[in-house]
Amino acid sequence: MEAIAVGRELGSRSGGHARVALFGHDVRVLADVLAGTGTEVLLADDPALAEYTPDGYGQAARAVVESANPRLILVAHTSQGYDLAPALAGAMDLPLVTNCLALRFDGERLIATRRLLNEKVQAEVEIASSRPIVATVRPGSVKPAGPSAGGTVSVMPVRIDPSKARTRFLSIERPQVQDIDIAGADIIVSAGRGIQKKENLPLIEEFARALGGVVGASRPLTDMDWLPKTRQVGQSGKTVRPKLYVACGISGAMQHVAGMKDASLIVAINTDPSAPIFEVAHVGIVADVLKLLPATLKELKS
Amino acid sequence: MPLNIVVCLKQIPNPDLQFQIAPDGKDIKRDALNYKLNGADEYALEEAVRLKEKSGGRVVALTAGPKRTEQMLREALAKGADEVIRIAFDEAAAYDVGKVSRLLAAAIRTVPHDLVLTGVQSDDLVNSATGGLVAGLLGLPHASVVTRVEVKGNGLEVACELEGGLQRLYSIALPAVLTIQFGANTPRYAPLPAIMKAARQPIKELSPTALGFASWDAVPLPYTFAVRELSPPAAKGHAEMITGTVDEQAKKLAQFLRDKGFGRR
Ligand SMILES: Cc1cc2nc3c(=O)[nH]c(=O)nc-3n(C[C@H](O)[C@H](O)[C@@H](O)COP(=O)(O)OP(=O)(O)OC[C@H]3O[C@@H](n4cnc5c(N)ncnc54)[C@H](O)[C@@H]3O)c2cc1C
Ligand SMILES: Cc1cc2nc3c(=O)[nH]c(=O)nc-3n(C[C@H](O)[C@H](O)[C@H](O)COP(=O)(O)OP(=O)(O)OC[C@H]3O[C@@H](n4cnc5c(N)ncnc54)[C@H](O)[C@@H]3O)c2cc1C
Numbered sequence: 001m002e003a004i005a006v007g008r009e010l011g012s013r014s015g016g017h018a019r020v021a022l023f024g025h026d027v028r029v030l031a032d033v034l035a036g037t038g039t040e041v042l043l044a045d046d047p048a049l050a051e052y053t054p055d056g057y058g059q060a061a062r063a064v065v066e067s068a069n070p071r072l073i074l075v076a077h078t079s080q081g082y083d084l085a086p087a088l089a090g091a092m093d094l095p096l097v098t099n100c101l102a103l104r105f106d107g108e109r110l111i112a113t114r115r116l117l118n119e120k121v122q123a124e125v126e127i128a129s130s131r132p133i134v135a136t137v138r139p140g141s142v143k144p145a146g147p148s149a150g151g152t153v154s155v156m157p158v159r160i161d162p163s164k165a166r167t168r169f170l171s172i173e174r175p176q177v178q179d180i181d182i183a184g185a186d187i188i189v190s191a192g193r194g195i196q197k198k199e200n201l202p203l204i205e206e207f208a209r210a211l212g213g214v215v216g217a218s219r220p221l222t223d224m225d226w227l228p229k230t231r232q233v234g235q236s237g238k239t240v241r242p243k244l245y246v247a248c249g250i251s252g253a254m255q256h257v258a259g260m261k262d263a264s265l266i267v268a269i270n271t272d273p274s275a276p277i278f279e280v281a282h283v284g285i286v287a288d289v290l291k292l293l294p295a296t297l298k299e300l301k302s
Numbered sequence: 303m304p305l306n307i308v309v310c311l312k313q314i315p316n317p318d319l320q321f322q323i324a325p326d327g328k329d330i331k332r333d334a335l336n337y338k339l340n341g342a343d344e345y346a347l348e349e350a351v352r353l354k355e356k357s358g359g360r361v362v363a364l365t366a367g368p369k370r371t372e373q374m375l376r377e378a379l380a381k382g383a384d385e386v387i388r389i390a391f392d393e394a395a396a397y398d399v400g401k402v403s404r405l406l407a408a409a410i411r412t413v414p415h416d417l418v419l420t421g422v423q424s425d426d427l428v429n430s431a432t433g434g435l436v437a438g439l440l441g442l443p444h445a446s447v448v449t450r451v452e453v454k455g456n457g458l459e460v461a462c463e464l465e466g467g468l469q470r471l472y473s474i475a476l477p478a479v480l481t482i483q484f485g486a487n488t489p490r491y492a493p494l495p496a497i498m499k500a501a502r503q504p505i506k507e508l509s510p511t512a513l514g515f516a517s518w519d520a521v522p523l524p525y526t527f528a529v530r531e532l533s534p535p536a537a538k539g540h541a542e543m544i545t546g547t548v549d550e551q552a553k554k555l556a557q558f559l560r561d562k563g564f565g566r567r
Contacts (some may be wrong), residue, residue: 025470026506030495037311042539052470053441053445053472054443054445054446054472065466070479071471077430077444078446078465079462079463079464079465080464082431082434082446083431083434083444083445083447083462084434085431085434085447086403086430086431086432086433086435086437086438087434087435087437087438087444088438088439089400089431089434089435089438090403090407090434090435090436090438090439090440091438091439091441092438093439093524094524095400095523095524095525095527096399096431096435098399098429098430098431099428099429099430102372111530115428115535116426116427116428116532117317117321117330117426117427118314118317118425118561119535120317120320120321120534120535121321121323121330121532121533121534121535122532122534122535122536123529123531124529124530124532124533125527125528125530126527126528126530127525127526127527128525128526129524129525129526130524131524131525133525133550166443166474166475166478167443167445167471167472167473167474167475168472168473168474169471169472170459170471170472170473170498171471172464172468172469172470173469173470173566174467174468174472174473175467175468175548183520210565211564211565212564212565213561219484219485220484220485222485223484223485224485229467229536232467235465235466236463236464236465236467237466237467238466238467239466243564244559244562244564251318254328254428265562267555267559268541272318272320272322273486274321275345276535278543279535279541281541282409282541282542283542283544283554283555283558284538284540284541284543284544285544285551286543286545287548287551289378291548292548292551292552292555295548295549295551295552296551296552296555296556298552299552299553299555299556299557300556300559300560300565
């Protein structure tokens with residue numbers, strides 16, 4: 001829906017229009033939902049598209065690009081999106097720009113705004129080409145497309161050749177760990193790599209207890225098994241909306257922020273004043289978390 | 303089944319640093335940076351070495367980058383790579399993922415490859431694009447954000463991470479390209495004797511002509527690419543900062559939390 005919003009906007013500004021390509025099997029209902037944004041939906045339906053595979057969806061995407069010959073192909077920068085988009089660009093010899101916060105045309109040139117180096121540097125880059133440009137849009141960068149009239153669904157005949165499928169879908173695996181569900185907690189104190197050592201976890205736990213909350217974590221900590229996977233906040237973990245979120249030694253990478261930006265009150269503690277976490281936090285403290293928390297605990301207890 | 307594995311490694315400026323923009327606004331200031339192996343690539347290298355140890359075969363570590371990347375390649379040798387190759391692409395900031403991917407793809411064509419591994423993203427430029435591009439350019443099947451790889455018959459079974467902790471399992475035919483996710487394994491430390499030995503091992507260098515290009519500027523691209531401007535991010539918002547000594551900060555934080563109704567009295 002966000003990519004559609006970007007497409008609609010760029011389309012109308014450049015005197016063109018946005019079309020939406022939908023791949024799947026038996027997804028007419030979804031096609032109608034998408035058409036509710038006032039766009040023409042190209043529906044490619046095939047049993048081989050029931051589950052995402054890089055090969056199947058790649059074939060479908062190439063077929064759409066060949067027949068529609070668009071100026072710009074927008075894909076969401078999600079794990080599926082950045083699986084599909086670069087391979088499409090590689091296979092069709094198309095230009096590519098990924099993980100864009102904003103896109104605009106300046107004459108023939110596409111201008112993309114991106115973030116580099118842990119969100120600390122913003123870059124504007126330009127691509128010009130006579131061929132369709134592939135771009136991925138970072139989730140959360142724009143408002144999702146709202147409803148609008150005039151949308152249609154047209155079925156696009158594609159034939160996915162299963163004999164050409166070199167990737168085959170097997171199954172979906174869900175995490176199975178018995179643990180508390182941090183998504184239900186009102187107060188979360190999360191630890192990041194900035195706590196330095198596993199031995200410092202009890203400090204975070206004590207702080208969480210003092211506030212009546214639970215402990216969450218950034219991904220590196222659950223990767224290192226300091227905490228179970230169920231405690232991970234972020235894109236590939238839990239999305240949380242607590243009343244209070246305290247980020248202790250967490251840099252604020254986009255994948256982490258995706259999971260906690262909607263907390264009512266965010267307090268961030270980090271030694272690096274340029275850490276991007278301070279952009280989403282309401283209250284920030286530049287300090288060594290290993291010194292600040294014991295001192296704050298003392299204050300809370302007095 | 304022995305596997306010829308190519309693993310793509312990238313050297314990046316340590317992203318924990320603070321960065322300044324160069325006066326021309328086209329790059330960051332690079333004189334005082336320290337460089338390291340990209341985070342996800344540590345896992346890609348480890349996965350490559352483990353697959354070789356299990357199934358037999360060879361690991362070739364490949365990079366496109368300036369002379370300073372030799373240090374990283376020696377590290378790869380010490381951790382189990384059998385051969386290392388540097389594409390002598392000396393652009394410090396390697397501006398274009400499409401171009402770098404075309405160089406990598408051209409180099410991969412020159413060595414036997416059943417499996418190509420990259421990291422899921424580079425922590426400096428976060429394109430998450432190289433693996434997929436290389437796959438598309440070479441016409442190979444691929445899978446992204448891989449957390450588990452198993453050899454099954456003539457192919458692989460892989461687990462790919464989706465949002466929200468879900469994993470999607472695929473079977474994939476070889477040769478193939480995989481992008482390896484953080485945490486896929488526990489990377490090893492290089493043993494000291496291996497580090498000593500790696501210091502003496504050769505590093506193969508590829509010039510433009512070795513890859514069939516007249517020069518690095520003559521790599522055919524279907525587009526033109528340029529960095530317009532780098533800037534400090536225009537913050538969407540910024541936290542209200544609590545300043546002072548640690549004790550003062552602690553006092554103010556405790557007071558603030560109490561005022562908001564948090565913390566037991
Ligand atoms: C200031 C600046 C702005 C830029 N802006 C853009 C931009 O907007 N759009 C754009 O497309 N590119 C841009 N680039 C350049 C480009 O993104 C990278 O230089 C390109 O080399 C690879 O992208 P990545 O490192 O993000 O790759 P990713 O796809 O994120 O990296 C994934 C994996 O690919 C492998 N890999 C990547 N590079 C190498 C390498 N050199 N050698 C070996 N393996 C490698 C590694 O295994 C790595 O883990 C910019 C560069 C600079 C300096
Ligand atoms: C596909 C994909 C999915 C991902 N999903 C997630 C996810 O769901 N959740 C997630 O969290 N990450 C996720 N990541 C990883 C993410 O990109 C970051 O690598 C991660 O969030 C960084 O964790 P961190 O902030 O703890 O560590 P770092 O980025 O290393 O930050 C540590 C911070 O601590 C600060 N610090 C150091 N010492 C101290 C001290 N003594 N006191 C205070 N501060 C200190 C440093 O200044 C730094 O800012 C994902 C990545 C990928 C590629």
